[in-house]
Amino acid sequence: MILVKLYGTGGCTMTAAGAPGSALNWMRRSRHGFGLIRITRVGRPAHQRTTHSATHRFLCTKTTIGFRQQMDHTIPPKEYKWTPGNLINENFKLGDHGHVCVVLNRQIQVPAHVVKLLWKNAAVRCAVDGGSNHWRDFVVAQAMSKKANGSAPTTPLEPLDVITGDFDSITEETVDFFKTTPKVHTPDQDATDFTKAMAVLQPVMTQRKIQDVVVFHDTSGRLDQVMANLNTLYKSQKDNCNVFLLSGDSVTWLLRPGKHTIQVPVDLVTSQRWCSLMPVGSSAHNVTTTGLKWNLYHAQLEFGGMVSTSNTYATEFVQVETDANLIWSMGAYEFEDKVRQAAKT
Ligand SMILES: Cc1ncc(C[n+]2csc(CCOP(=O)(O)OP(=O)(O)O)c2C)c(N)n1
Numbered sequence: 052m053i054l055v056k057l058y059g060t061g062g063c064t065m066t067a068a069g070a071p072g073s074a075l076n077w078m079r080r081s082r083h084g085f086g087l088i089r090i091t092r093v094g095r096p097a098h099q100r101t102t103h104s105a106t107h108r109f110l111c112t113k114t115t116i117g118f119r120q121q122m123d124h125t126i127p128p129k130e131y132k133w134t135p136g137n138l139i140n141e142n143f144k145l146g147d148h149g150h151v152c153v154v155l156n157r158q159i160q161v162p163a164h165v166v167k168l169l170w171k172n173a174a175v176r177c178a179v180d181g182g183s184n185h186w187r188d189f190v191v192a193q194a195m196s197k198k199a200n201g202s203a204p205t206t207p208l209e210p211l212d213v214i215t216g217d218f219d220s221i222t223e224e225t226v227d228f229f230k231t232t233p234k235v236h237t238p239d240q241d242a243t244d245f246t247k248a249m250a251v252l253q254p255v256m257t258q259r260k261i262q263d264v265v266v267f268h269d270t271s272g273r274l275d276q277v278m279a280n281l282n283t284l285y286k287s288q289k290d291n292c293n294v295f296l297l298s299g300d301s302v303t304w305l306l307r308p309g310k311h312t313i314q315v316p317v318d319l320v321t322s323q324r325w326c327s328l329m330p331v332g333s334s335a336h337n338v339t340t341t342g343l344k345w346n347l348y349h350a351q352l353e354f355g356g357m358v359s360t361s362n363t364y365a366t367e368f369v370q371v372e373t374d375a376n377l378i379w380s381m382g383a384y385e386f387e388d389k390v391r392q393a394a395k396t
């Protein structure tokens with residue numbers, strides 16, 4: 052097993068410069084047979100951690116005023132355009148420089164054809180700890196189904212580039228199955244394996260100018276893990292990347308403060324699939340939407356107050372203007388499969 056150890060202690064930070072020993076080189080070097088690469092802990096070392104200083108509070112206040120000015124249109128709000136159809140029923144390719152695929156430790160419920168196309172088109176492919184067991188199951192199931200229905204062999208699934216994690220869930224069989232795949236050990240127990248995987252991937256993404264990450268997860272099972280996965284969306288903001296969580300019946304990502312246009316696949320509009328806006332972590336004080344069945348107008352969204360669930364679409368283009376982060380989640384897939392089944396019969 053090629054083991055790349057992510058040390059739990061140490062003073063250096065990961066660099067994107069590609070210097071010898073940097074995180075950036077894990078793929079290239081491991082392919083050349085390098086056994087051990089030292090990468091330091093995720094996050095800042097303890098001596099560099101700060102409490103919220105006066106300067107920090109000052110900056111926060113300035114930022115808040117900045118958002119208010121954005122909402123007042125004193126300064127134009129930052130604009131974002133989203134085309135989730137690329138994850139649901141067309142193209143299956145994101146960004147000018149491609150996307151990263153990440154498999155978390157949950158059975159893959161996203162329809163197989165979607166997984167295969169997103170995987171094929173990915174620039175980097177990663178499994179996180181027990182996610183590698185599920186990826187192995189997926190690979191085997193695909194091979195078996197081809198054999199069982201006698202269909203012509205197609206090109207095999209592209210290999211994993213890296214497996215990361217604290218390795219408390221990956222099985223020996225899976226280690227053996229992926230014995231040539233580089234492994235990056237991330238033992239830090241103050242962050243989830245998913246969060247640490249994002250940190251491992253970040254230098255490669257920076258180098259290759261990749262901004263989008265497609266994650267196969269599932270909303271069933273452990274609520275703490277589901278909530279932690281949402282937290283990872285927040286944490287990934289600092290790296291300026293977009294992380295999309297795909298489950299068997301939803302696509303979820305973070306809307307940052309600003310003005311968002313979401314182009315909704317037409318079939319989801321006509322079938323009136325659900326969508327939602329959730330103020331996870333902090334209240335949003337000024338949210339205005341158009342294109343939804345139940346719109347908001349300079350509304351406050353917060354836990355303990357109003358949250359927008361079981362909403363749906365009035366038009367193909369939804370606009371959301373918000374002064375705070377919101378989790379956007381929308382129904383997908385399951386319905387598509389039902390339509391496909393119905394069309395067959
Ligand atoms: C305040 C606090 N609560 C909880 C923890 C414990 N903790 C947080 S993240 C983490 C690692 C979780 O690893 P992951 O592989 O993502 O999940 P697992 O399936 O092992 O639970 C642990 C142990 C902590 N370090 N600090």
Ligand SMILES: O=c1ccn([C@@H]2O[C@H](COP(=O)(O)O)[C@@H](O)[C@H]2O)c(=O)[nH]1
Binds near residue numbers: 155156245
């Ligand atoms: O029920 C679950 C369990 C795990 N996850 C995600 O997968 C990674 C890796 O999990 P391991 O248990 O360490 O293999 C974890 O960080 C979570 O992000 C999950 O989503 N749901």
